[in-house]
Amino acid sequence: DTSGYKAWLALHARADEAQRKREAARYDWLAACEQHDTIAAAVSELRNGIRSILGQELREIDPNRIEQGIVIGTFDGNERIRALCGDASEQLGAEGFAIRASEGLMAIGANTPSGVLYGVFHLLRLLALGELTENLSVMERPANGLRMINQWDNIDGSIERGYAGQSIFYANDAIAFQPERVRDYARLLASVGLNAIAINNVNVHRLESGFITEPLLSRIAELAAIFRVYGIRLYLSVNFASPIEVGGLPTADPLAQDVRLWWKERADDIYRAIPDFGGFLVKADSENRPGPFTYGRNHADGANMLAEALAPYGGLVIWRCFVYDCKQDWRDRTTDRARAAYDHFMPLDGTFHPNVLLQIKNGPMDFQVREPVSPLFGAMERTNQLIEFQITQEYTGQQRHLCYLVPQWKAVLDFETFACHEGAPVKRIVDGTVFGRPYGGFAAVSNIGCDENWTGHPLAQANLYGYGRLAWNPELSAETIAAEWAAQAIGPDPQAVDTICTMLLESLDIYESYTAPLGVGWMVNPEHHYGPNVDGYEYDKWGTYHFADRYGIGVDRTVASGTGYAGQYIGDNAKAFESLDRCPDELLLFFHHVPYTHKLQSGVTVIQHIYNTHFDGAERAGELARKWQSLRHLMPDGLYLAAEARLLEQAEHAKEWRDRINTYFYRKSGIADAWGRTIY
Numbered sequence: 306d307t308s309g310y311k312a313w314l315a316l317h318a319r320a321d322e323a324q325r326k327r328e329a330a331r332y333d334w335l336a337a338c339e340q341h342d343t344i345a346a347a348v349s350e351l352r353n354g355i356r357s358i359l360g361q362e363l364r365e366i367d368p369n370r371i372e373q374g375i376v377i378g379t380f381d382g383n384e385r386i387r388a389l390c391g392d393a394s395e396q397l398g399a400e401g402f403a404i405r406a407s408e409g410l411m412a413i414g415a416n417t418p419s420g421v422l423y424g425v426f427h428l429l430r431l432l433a434l435g436e437l438t439e440n441l442s443v444m445e446r447p448a449n450g451l452r453m454i455n456q457w458d459n460i461d462g463s464i465e466r467g468y469a470g471q472s473i474f475y476a477n478d479a480i481a482f483q484p485e486r487v488r489d490y491a492r493l494l495a496s497v498g499l500n501a502i503a504i505n506n507v508n509v510h511r512l513e514s515g516f517i518t519e520p521l522l523s524r525i526a527e528l529a530a531i532f533r534v535y536g537i538r539l540y541l542s543v544n545f546a547s548p549i550e551v552g553g554l555p556t557a558d559p560l561a562q563d564v565r566l567w568w569k570e571r572a573d574d575i576y577r578a579i580p581d582f583g584g585f586l587v588k589a590d591s592e593n594r595p596g597p598f599t600y601g602r603n604h605a606d607g608a609n610m611l612a613e614a615l616a617p618y619g620g621l622v623i624w625r626c627f628v629y630d631c632k633q634d635w636r637d638r639t640t641d642r643a644r645a646a647y648d649h650f651m652p653l654d655g656t657f658h659p660n661v662l663l664q665i666k667n668g669p670m671d672f673q674v675r676e677p678v679s680p681l682f683g684a685m686e687r688t689n690q691l692i693e694f695q696i697t698q699e700y701t702g703q704q705r706h707l708c709y710l711v712p713q714w715k716a717v718l719d720f721e722t723f724a725c726h727e728g729a730p731v732k733r734i735v736d737g738t739v740f741g742r743p744y745g746g747f748a749a750v751s752n753i754g755c756d757e758n759w760t761g762h763p764l765a766q767a768n769l770y771g772y773g774r775l776a777w778n779p780e781l782s783a784e785t786i787a788a789e790w791a792a793q794a795i796g797p798d799p800q801a802v803d804t805i806c807t808m809l810l811e812s813l814d815i816y817e818s819y820t821a822p823l824g825v826g827w828m829v830n831p832e833h834h835y836g837p838n839v840d841g842y843e844y845d846k847w848g849t850y851h852f853a854d855r856y857g858i859g860v861d862r863t864v865a866s867g868t869g870y871a872g873q874y875i876g877d878n879a880k881a882f883e884s885l886d887r888c889p890d891e892l893l894l895f896f897h898h899v900p901y902t903h904k905l906q907s908g909v910t911v912i913q914h915i916y917n918t919h920f921d922g923a924e925r926a927g928e929l930a931r932k933w934q935s936l937r938h939l940m941p942d943g944l945y946l947a948a949e950a951r952l953l954e955q956a957e958h959a960k961e962w963r964d965r966i967n968t969y970f971y972r973k974s975g976i977a978d979a980w981g982r983t984i985y
């Protein structure tokens with residue numbers, strides 16, 4: 306396969322013949338005695354993997370007789386596993402695994418079949434990367450309980466903010482899928498440790514509202530069955546007004562008895578069809594979606610009602626905090642969209658049922674290339690939280706530009722909130738440890754569609770891969786993840802891996818350089834959000850302004866003279882963002898309105914920074930394409946050409962960005978570039 310369909314499960318054959326022979330000699334037997342779909346899936350992954358990488362066929366053997374080879378299973382289901390690594394059991398939790406190898410016998414053990422599957426994928430990764438050592442001893446467990454993907458797929462087959470073709474789940478107003486394709490998606494997700502999927506768009510339209518009732522529920526159950534084998538629980542996005550739209554009730558008031566009963570009956574039906582159903586994902590009172598506000602109730606009333614219906618089955622309610630006034634008057638400078646999530650949800654801390662999680666976007670606005678971290682992380686001490694990232698590149702080049710997002714996510718996860726003395730980075734809040742929360746984790750908007758290579762831009766696969774790896778272990782570095790992805794997806798050639806890693810790692814900085822400067826965001830074309838348009842959202846209702854005039858630019862969000870947003874942070878974060886001198890350059894225009902001649906900490910003025918970064922960014926975008934072209938001889942055609950076309954488009958489009966932004970600010974400010982470069 307040269308199209309990229311197998312993605313990071315390509316499992317390239319070992320090139321080094323001596324190493325291949327040595328490794329192959331160790332693995333010709335396999336023992337796995339449990340009758341379980343997930344263990345069977347793990348066996349099949351192992352078989353494939355050993356065959357592709359080592360050219361070796363695994364033969365099956367009784368676990369008690371195996372002397373040389375691989376034995377896999379759970380501690381309860383397999384005595385041999387218990388003997389070889391059962392001592393690790395206590396430390397592994399439900400999803401962790403242990404791998405032990407010595408003298409040609411390797412054991413992969415876990416408490417559950419999913420743990421075994423993760424162990425097998427880990428082994429294959431080591432094998433593919435050539436990192437398998439003779440006396441291996443590994444123990445891993447995921448940092449986060451919930452490691453979720455959100456599909457923004459619609460039943461008509463379209464995908465909201467999807468840039469890689471149509472849905473693999475739906476077409477023409479029907480649930481329509483190829484089981485093989487869905488299974489391969491489940492394999493990709495499980496291979497990086499993801500364990501939950503919300504299978505439809507958070508904007509739940511008319512037909513999708515019916516997913517929770519027959520006849521569609523049975524079809525959803527078929528999807529759940531495919532994912533179940535790979536340890537992935539299925540969730541549904543639900544319409545808060547379902548009791549009206551599906552149930553024919555006159556109201557969806559969360560405190561009305563008949564509404565509560567209606568949801569309970571739906572939960573009964575759903576769990577009959579899908580016994581391990583994960584729960585509901587809800588976008589309510591947000592961007593014109595219905596919600597509890599209609600009835601004078603708050604978000605906790607709404608979430609708790611659903612939580613009560615799901616609680617008997619262990620189901621979860623994931624309630625999104627992306628709530629703001631989307632009909633703002635652009636003349637009104639007192640309303641600040643950035644404040645909205647905190648203002649709505651902070652007063653409700655401690656009022657949500659134990660099976661409710663709040664899903665909070667990484668930043669206060671909407672997945673811009675640069676935003677501060679949402680101040681809700683660290684503020685809400687008595688509420689379960691999930692962080693929401695966007696893998697699909699809505700505002701970061703739409704999978705036509707290269708933008709490896711892992712460094713952005715790492716910066717968010719490492720952000721110190723000052724929520725407690727011992728240190729409270731975002732990653733320790735969402736995993737539940739800082740405040741001792743029972744549930745927590747990651748959610749992210751998927752970037753795949755029915756394109757042959759899943760993500761359109763082949764290199765955009767690295768974002769999906771990286772998301773899963775980080776959800777499992779936020780300590781992994783962006784460099785490690787990039788190198789792992791490149792070696793597995795493209796092949797182990799060191800020149801290719803090095804070059805691709807360099808491209809991936811510099812891509813976010815390059816993209817930020819030629820687009821919206823210094824944290825201001827939003828200089829895009831309305832609606833589709835692709836390409837430069839400085840005033841595209843300036844006189845609009847969405848609350849997304851830069852306030853550029855002839856003197857200066859930026860949004861004053863200080864407590865002293867602005868919207869007060871900076872005051873939503875804790876301790877020194879609030880002080881640093883408030884202060885013109887201490888605010889990090891890259892967020893300056895998010896927090897402050899300054900003259901173009903304001904000197905940044907870097908020593909250059911704001912206007913000169915805009916010119917410098919835009920000239921530089923466009924130049925570097927061109928270099929990305931040239932770097933890829935230097936790998937021509939190492940690449941299969943399909944993969945090479947798909948990426949080359951996009952990198953060339955990016956190089957051209959980056960010039961358009963450069964010239965639009967530079968020209969706009971030159972004309973606004975009347976200040977020339979210090980280096981006399983061409984501005985139109």
Ligand code: GCU
Pocket residue numbers: 465466507508588627671699
């Ligand atoms: C963004 C995006 C919408 C999406 C929304 C959400 O605003 O443009 O398409 O529905 O986020 O996260 O709900």
